[in-house]
Amino acid sequence: MKPKIEDVAKVAGVSPTTVSRVLNNRGYIGESTRIKVHKAMEQLNYYPNEVARSLFIKKTFLIGLIFPTTSNPFYGQLIFHLENIAATLGYKVLLCNSQGREDKEKNYLNMLQRNQVDGIIAGAHNKGIEEYEMPNLPVVGVDRYLSSKIPVVSSDNYHGGKLATQLLVNKGCKNIIHINGPISLETPANLRRKAYEDIMRANQLTPLTYEIDDHFTIIKQLFEENPRVDGIFASDDLIASQVIREAKERNIDIPTDLKVIGYDGTETTRLLLPGLSTVQQPIKEIAEKAIELLVKQMDDKDDAIQLETIIPGKLIEGETTGG
Amino acid sequence: MKPKIEDVAKVAGVSPTTVSRVLNNRGYIGESTRIKVHKAMEQLNYYPNEVARSLFIKKTFLIGLIFPTTSNPFYGQLIFHLENIAATLGYKVLLCNSQGREDKEKNYLNMLQRNQVDGIIAGAHNKGIEEYEMPNLPVVGVDRYLSSKIPVVSSDNYHGGKLATQLLVNKGCKNIIHINGPISLETPANLRRKAYEDIMRANQLTPLTYEIDDHFTIIKQLFEENPRVDGIFASDDLIASQVIREAKERNIDIPTDLKVIGYDGTETTRLLLPGLSTVQQPIKEIAEKAIELLVKQMDDKDDAIQLETIIPGKLIEGETTGG
DNA sequence: AAAAACATGTCAACCGGTTGACATATGAAA
């Protein structure tokens, strides 16, 4: 059996209370006893049972993360940072891959509450999950509006969309098409589209948006339907990459005949497609802010918190827009 | 305050024991009471406290995952599958990004034990962490030898290395160079190199291996030192991508003058670099096997378990080796 | 010499659920 405080006490020749005092640095403890206790813990290979501790102090130092999938480089990188920052603050992270499925998301939400997490950071959201409105449980959304009361952190999507579209316009593109993720989501990322449309109109150009499907077949369709397209602003780098692929197959030269810009600029895409123009999201900063907002909610419950935090991204010009 | 069993009991007009019985489906419960109890739980928004439950049943249904970083597409995808499969079995996942740092890894190991995880799956390992030898705590390694007693799951790295090297040989390459990850790690992935060397020698060719550094500067050096290189087998796709980039900069045509093959074949690399030849790892199968082995250890403690599981990968021929 | 600070111990309640023992009551089967 795993040793408990009582066993440590016996070996150290002190009382359980004293061991607990050493563990928590409370009250008076003599240096020699402290050493005795630590020796006993080492000898027994004792690890304090955090489950018992959590039960009593009513705090688990657990944060639930709900995102579509770590497989996606953007979420993978975001989650990496979230976990990292959480760890420096003494928090642990329960990972949930919702895969964009509402049923999974609800189950995870339920599970996290049963496991008494201290807070939740979510970037997965299927419209109309009112379950996020949980009294007494701090929640922060990342790039997703979860409810009117839940703070959201996101990059400056409007500005990013503007940067991307404007770049294509500046490069002389006339038939610029935007490819969106599923627009059913209530996400600030929709502002990228809004910006695209605004910039287009401001330049007397006609906006045209395609919504991506699971298997990127929409891209073929786009080329069929718009043979004169000369600029594509994809709402993420993976889509941009598929555009490039399709263009290659059609012998459309990038950037001469077609200019492409993506969105996200994750480490992975930077490594794998260094030539891709993109709008890089401030992933680390988003993570920092999200944790900060969550911890703030946990600490001073009813303090007013910023409902929307927007962090600027960065335009990266690559070969796909003509260098 | 959060409602507890007692509160539910009061609202439902039954005893706490009855509520617990409903919750756990134990003993005799009448249909009408079951309904009453469920209604009360719903009304109160009651979530059973898993922390209290875990304490008593001495099982948390938590699995610790220690990997370098979710930011890397391989680990991101692996972790996605691990979490997914774990979830279907009722297990939750505590995520740890060790970043290849020994100190972090040790801290995580410590943390996971304090949090009473039921098992650990680790793919991060700095040589000489004997801490993995934990009595009574099931551990499974993924692509890393953790200790002589801990089961490892990996793809068939020797076979993969052979496939990759043989392909380059078959395509007529004479000066084939291998680029490795840090070889200090005790990983089955080293077998890729072994296979490379064996195949080279079997074809009367001289093997030459470079070890990658953090910033890929070694790749420039490789080209400087070996102007006649005509084939490169990179031990992962990210490295392969850097090779391609460097080749482009030097106006070396791929695949005419240089053929390149990577390793991993993650979803992300398949999307971003569809043309890259690679050896695709059976990531999902690795995850499945790892969980299976872990759960087996948890269930029948002292049952003998397979110490090494090797799952075959798949060669994907792309344009970078000449189609 | 008295007061204050230091050091440790004993004891019990508590966190929220689980479980076994035991009691009681009802309706159905033998």
Added chain:
DNA sequence: TTTCATATGTCAACCGGTTGACATGTTTTT
């Protein structure tokens, strides 16, 4: 009619650590 399966209640111990109250020393300070 007796027995048994069903249905629910009461009670208390337990999981492992925390904490406050209180007691009893020993040192330091004043």
